[in-house]
Amino acid sequence: MKRHYRYSIAAGLTAGLAAITCAAGAQTPDADIPQLKSFVFQKDGSLVDRIGLETASARRTGGSAKAHVAALLASVVASDATFDAKEFACRQLVFVAGPTEVKTLVAAAKDPALAQYAVGVLANIPGKAVNDAVIAALPTLPTDSQFYLVKLLAERNDARAAATLTYFMMGANLERASSAAASLARISGPSAHEVLVAAFKASDEKRKPGLGAALILRAGRLAAAGNSADAAQLYSICDASGLPMLRAAALRGRAASNPSGSASLVLAALKENGTPRQSMAADILRTSSNPTLRSQVGAALPALTPHTQTIVLKALEDQGERADWPGIRGLASNGTGEVKLAAIEALGKISTPSALPVLLKSAASGSAAEKLAAQDSICRLRGAEVDAGLRAALLNGSTPGAIRQISAGLLARRRAVSAFGDISSLLGTKDEKLRAACYAALRDSGPASLLPTVLAHALTLPADARDNAIEACVEIARRGTTEAERTGPLLTALDAAKQPADKLTLLTVLNQVGGLRALMALKKAYSSPTIEVREGALALLSEWPTEEPLELLLKAAKSGLTPRTKAIGLRGYLKMIAANEQRAPEKTLALLNSIAPEVTRPEDKRQILSAIAKVHSIDALRFVSGYLKQDGVQSEAESAAVEIGRTTASAFPDETAAILGPIASSSSDDAVKAAASAALAAPAKAAGFITAWELSAQYTRDGADYKTLFDVVFPPETAGSAAGNWRLMTPITNAEQPWLMDILAVYPGEQKVAYMQTAVNAPADLDVTLDLGSDDGIKAWVNGALVLTDNTARAAAPGEEKVQIHLKQGWNTLMLKVTQNVMGWGACARLIGADGNTPAGLKYSVPSANKAR
Amino acid sequence: MKETAVSKLSNPVSRRSLIKTAAAAAIGAASFPTVVPARALGRGGHTAPSNRIVLGHIGVGGQGTQHVVGGPWTQKGGMTGRDDVQVVAICDVNQGRRDNARHLVNDRYGNSDCAVYNDFRDLLARKDVDAVLIATGERWHPLISMAAARAGKDIYCEKPTSVTIAEAQALRQTVRDYGIVFQQGTQQRSSYSFRFACELVLNGYIGQLKEVVVGVAGGPTYKQCTLPSQPVPSYLDYDMWLGPAPWRPYNADMVGGWMAYRDFSGGEMTNWGAHHWDMAQWGSGNQLSGPTLIVPPNGKDVKVLTYHFKNGVTYTRDPDRTARESPDGNGVLFVGTKGKVAVWRYDLKTWPENLKQVKIGPNEIHLHSAENHHTDWLNAIRTRSRPGADIAISARSITISHLGNIAYELGRPVHWNPDTETFVNDPDADRLFARSMRSPWHL
Known part of the structure; x- marks a missing residue:
């Protein structure tokens, strides 16, 4: 059965709009928005839903309709309405507010709890009126509100914010100081620049990372705007800071702002083994189109440390460029350990057919990992000449035997169709290893x-x-x-x-x-x-x-x-x-x-x-x-x-x-x-957990996953123990989880469902807690009545579900339906009395045994 | 005897202590090489304690805990099941969750060494932590990731990347600024079936790609939470839970179901969309680009959300169609001039059927291949390379989700410049590009 997503988004949206419009009847913004004043958060959101739609409609209509709704919403914000009402009104004003609402919003920002909402609106109102109103109000505001509004000014590139931001930047609250510094970084012009630089130089160790981040932010903005001189100054300051992360960030900026000198910078950083600057240098190399940089790194490659060689090779590999680097071929031939392996892998991703001889040699005589990597790399080498080279190696009787054998397999892996004739022509060879390789190649890829x-x-x-x-x-x-x-x-x-x-x-x-x-x-x-x-x-x-x-x-x-x-x-x-x-x-x-x-x-x-x-x-x-x-x-x-x-x-x-x-x-x-x-x-x-279980057949449906199967009714649900091909389960398949009845041990695989059933004999009528765990979803029936349903995906553990159930005197049946998503599959169950222990006198069997009783 | 995590790690030696030892030994030896961090060492096979990547987990709810110990949507055994990682710290604003995760870590390692934090900044301040795995809600993803990048920690961050386009762009810039290895938790990038499906498409096996149909279900998400105020439970630091999101009173249903509300999430468009739009991007060759026009359904001629690209490809959000035309609706359907490929979490189906037997050849496009998403990230940390779901890719993919939500919200077509990554003369859309953050949080 297919999985169905019957909720059509288009239909749902249209129907939702229609339903709300009908419910609203003749209600309009004029009628609804004033009602908002007394609104408090509640489950019934019909009023705010209506106002949301009315605002959206006004936004689409524009002009006076938009201005009218904005005025209505602003009147709520300006009134003695509840916080919840003002908050909601601000959210709607984000879409419709204009210069007319500025004064109301700045006033509203005096309430620190509302300031975020008011600023969210003001940020979207164009024009200087916002800045002027904020500047005028700033001295009258409580500190928290000041902070929101001065940051708003900075976002709007208003240099008048610098002094207040500097105050916050030097304050005791470090998070706020970092935030203020980041805002200063966004203000263009020399004053903010100088303030930021001076503050960074004067700052202590705790404040420096936050202010340094602002320097990097500002430097990036300056560089993007073409002011490379000021950017370079900031990068130099960061580089001189001694802070590893700032130095790494500065390296990228310095390399970008000075392409002609970047090669020596990057190369020097590459040699700093294990530092953030080395990581950054590798990342610069990865994305650089600077031929000087690549050639210098290429020349230096053999002399770098093994770790550096490895990360350089990975960086080149990621660049995806096809290049014939003798240095890489050298490392693939003469390198050791991880480096050699990385070089072999890199050749497959970036090199040209000229790498074939080196790779064939490694494929034939390297370590086990090198052989595999070399074969993978040969399979990635592009160009018809690679197939031609492999065919020549295969057919030439003077080629070393191991290379001939590998060539046969690689031709098959490369799906070199034209080579199958060559391979089959060698099936009669007396060279047993070559013959076996040819049969293996045809086995892997030979056509019918x-x-x-x-x-x-x-x-x-x-x-x-x-x-x-x-x-x-x-x-x-x-x-x-x-x-x-x-x-x-x-x-x-x-x-x-x-x-x-x-x-x-x-x-x-x-x-x-x-x-x-x-x-x-x-x-x-x-x-x-x-x-x-x-x-x-x-x-x-x-x-x-x-x-x-x-x-x-x-x-x-x-x-x-x-x-x-x-x-x-x-x-x-x-x-x-x-x-x-x-x-x-x-x-x-x-x-x-x-x-x-x-x-x-x-x-x-x-x-x-x-x-x-x-x-x-x-x-x-x-x-x-x-x-x-x-x-x-x-x-x-x-x-x-x-x-x-x-x-x-x-x-x-x-x-x-x-x-x-x-x-x-x-x-x-x-x-x-x-x-x-x-x-x-x-x-x-199993310490009280039930271990007497029968397991049904496993059930699946085409296209149905565990979530869907959870509610599909299979025979055990309708016919109980009369259907289901039940079999006894083996307890304790895993000593670490003695409570787990492991279905996966019986039925491997994913996206399935199966049932477990047991019989419990109670000495008298009992109310007990059924304590369950399952991997994944679970339903439970006691004496045929459904007592639990949880369509979930999880690992099994005791106590995931607890259900109060009644056991009648004598035999009772308990059936579980357990879904299988991926990996583990199983369940656990125990019965717990009011005193927290397993009730005395319970006996367990399985329903099929009881049929004979 | 089966070797267990406990037996291997019963007496772990921290990387930091070894480095100190090495540094002490090096005193007086000017030519002694700089100490190589754990992330730069080791590759596969058995890993010495000093070479393990020292990891902190930030956010250990459902998915976050799966990353710690394994689960349906993470790698078997999680990070604590790996030989090449040592989890030393857990951070969560929910005391119950962080204590549970600490217990799981200590249980795996057979010791009591795992530290817990309420504030991610305290965890990031630890010098011995090489990398962090962030699995909070997405309201926090960009900010914690950016702070981690500035602190020099490599990052695995769950999807979605962000709540807004501006946040995704800021995060991308910061990751690049500081040279950090970043892996987004879009693990379909490390799945054979998705990779193979995309390789089939990119190598022309279904002819020229015309359309990508994405099976992301769920209603439009720009809902504001209006649930009533409730007392904040003692185990939760609600202020830190909200983080940069607008302040509003606590409500248990909101905290438990935050994905339904725009303050915290883009809904299914960013939840499953983070995965499936990402696959559309991968298979269409647009992964470092974006659409030029986004058209929401209008109840008339446009039935489903549709994206138009310069190369003539369209993406549509049509879970009904993927359910009709594919064995599993929750996936992606690539439609070309000569065939189709449908791919979902567990398999793929091709038209014609024999495309499934294709082996991608040497002269064809081979996409980034990974054994699994955790391993891909850890290998990238060691070799300072870029993993499959690098920020440059995920920022573009999540932008697709956000653009769709913005088009829904505005109820009209939206033009986008994929080169400058800005809206084209659209002040209304610009108002939804970024959002104000609660003080003191900032980009």
Whole structure:
């Protein structure tokens, strides 16, 4: 189901406007705005919503309508209206106020709480009237209001603010001092400049960073305005300050204002290992278009420290320019450690095809990291000549073997289509490593059209040397876009094949490629007159990814022509059963029961036990218990019982203890003894958290994420334990979170939902707190009634949810629905009584067990 | 035995103490090299304590705590789960949250070393802190980031970048002024599916790009909070919570749901928009540019918010359409003359289908690639390079969101100059470009 965003923004906006207009009826700004005077913040925002729309309408209309609304709003600000009303009126005035409202707003700013709002309006009213009104009012204002208004003057570049700002800049409040300095920095002209410089020079250590920031701000503004002389003076002051961050900032300014001299400045800073100036120098290099700078850095590169070389290489890499720097090639050849690696990476991003020989050498003979980086870099090198160089290296018999092998792989990674012919021409080479590299290259990128050629070569190899060739054939065949394209050449070759070994090779490839035609070919091969082919086909069928061959395997196990055929059939049958852990436990048990009576040899019984160990049900434990006394399989039976018992111990404590108890006390294998004891003790380690749980199937919907799935109703919600393919959950999969029931351990993946259910037996009617945690969202039902819903994304932890619930005397059911967004998936639950402890006498089981009660 | 964070860090050595030791050893040796900070050292693999980047977290609510310990939208294990980082400080104006985060950090490390602060300035004053991860509300993002930059701290700052365009521009300038490594928390930049989708588009696999449809849902956000006044709870420093935002009385629902109010946020346009408009920018090649015309829906011929670009591409905000045409509506749909690419948090879909199998070749455009967003930032700190969501990129992307909100608010088309990053002869729009800040906070 698709995720729907049914809220149409256009429709929503239009409908909202219409609804408010209708609700307003004949209400107008003249009627509404005066009502604002007594407004206090409240949940019903209809009045302010209306006024907002009326103001917006007046703004759009402009002219007298806009002025009229502005006057109405200003009258609220000037009145004895509530703070909330004045605040709202100021917000609306931002859009409509003009010079007429200046006096009212300056007066309003006397209230420090309103000053921010008033200044917010005044800032948007053009003209000198604002400045003059502020200057006139400034001496009469309280300090807090003065601060707002004098900063406003500075924003408007009014030099008359300088004196007051200087007062604040030298005051005790450092944040305010920095703010005042930043405002001074915005005022043009010599007076503000000189004041700022003098203040910085006279300032103490605490004040200097804030004032220095203002110098940098001012210098940047001066430079942008073309006043490079004054900017340079400020940068010099910052550079001389000794403060590392100011010196770094000054470096950028100095380099920008003096392009011809920047190279030496930047180079010098680059050599200051680990300082902010070095970082800044690297950033300047990264963005510089100055050829002198790059050439000087290039020349100096070999002599820089390794750390500096690394950051220079990264800076050049980010610049993205294609350049042929011998220095980088030198470092890629002769550098060490991180530098060499960085140089190899940089060559791929910035260099030209001329870097190919250096990179090929590293790809063939460097450290593991260098080999990978060099190959990645070769794959990034642009230009047809790179492919040509690699082809030449591949085909030239005098090229070192390692380089020829790598060249084959790189041509494939570069998708050099024209080279596939060259690569396939080498499939017949006697150089085993080169041949393997060519098969690997074709495996990774060879088109389906090459399948007949590669097959033909593959069948010329000795039967025991075909692994690489088979892998290549499988991957090439899978690139076919139709089943005929994928399997056609294989079936043709199979028909033509005479040798059993060739037939088995082709059947192996078909088995991997899959599809109906491949399955039919394998089944047909099982009736081959050649026993080698017949048994090979049977073994391959046991690897088939779906259970279609299961019946054939069972038949072979029971009535195969030879004991060996029977053995292959039995092993295949058991292997296929064990491979599907998602199958319902009862179904798996039924499949095993269908063969168990036929199995007499201990080695075959061991396989049955191996398969049953993965079936987590009490019936499986009972099944295994029948083998505990049988000769030759006792050890395997004990291991299987313990494995199953880890899951059944919570929901079926008595029966599990009856079977595992003797193992824990008397097994001849100490490890098994310990594991049996641990399985029996595990539920107690969860310290009151419920560990007897059944887990449903997992549910998904196309296009639906965890948030959407949360409210999609799946069978467990409608049919409870009658639907859901329930299975027991294993408790304590993570010792650090013994309370967590881990769903992710059963179902990997994201954007899903599953259900957990348990049964709680209360000795009497009880009111308790259900304490839950979940990863991610959770719903909870008690005795079928929904008691909690929280559609969230989070990690699980105890106590995330607490719900009061009622337990009736006897058995109660608790079902959880838990969504999975990403990463972890699971839940925890416990019951807490009024005294904060787990109520005495509670017993836990699972609903499927209760059905039998 | 599984190696745990506790066992690795049970006796951590602070970078600062090592530097002191090294400096002491260097006395008298004039040629001894300058001590290299932690951020300049190390690269991958196991990291010695002295080479770890020393980190402070500012803002540890839902997302901020995920950054500390991991969660659905951050990297597994968070910063405390990394071998190459040492979290030493937590700052939040909510006492409960900062104590919870401190507990989580100390629990991970098996010690009690993590310090807590109510005021970010106190954390920034620590000389031993190399970098900060800021996850407050966006009203604070520019100011704390700018203060951090001036203090020489490298920055990972959650999205959205800012509440106004002016703030984003000021932050960009400050980060550049001080040469700081800045990563915006737009982690889709470090996602394979989004990168690959954008590479397909930029390399012409869907022909010429015509349109980018962005699935950002939610109503327009220029709502003022009018909720009634309530007593401020003792665990909250409300004055610092408000920060530069206009003062108004406390209300628990407002503090819990601040994203609904314009004083604090641009709503979904900046929340999810910070991610998805950013992807539109990335895939269209406009990441360092912007639109020339922004047209809000008018109920007539323009049904959805539409941006027009010089290169002929349009962006539209149309979650209904992304829901119709893509498996997941909450994503981005690129429409070209020869095909389409839809991409969302978990996957991508292409038309034609086989585009998904494409391998970007050597002569094609390769976008910035990162293992994950945290690692990308930390690598950039060590090599003094720029991470994938650098401020130059995120300032432009958040401007897209703000421009849309301004067009909504004005209810008419708005012209924008992407070169000067100013409105074109539009005094009404200029009034929404910046906002007054509560004293003493300033840009």
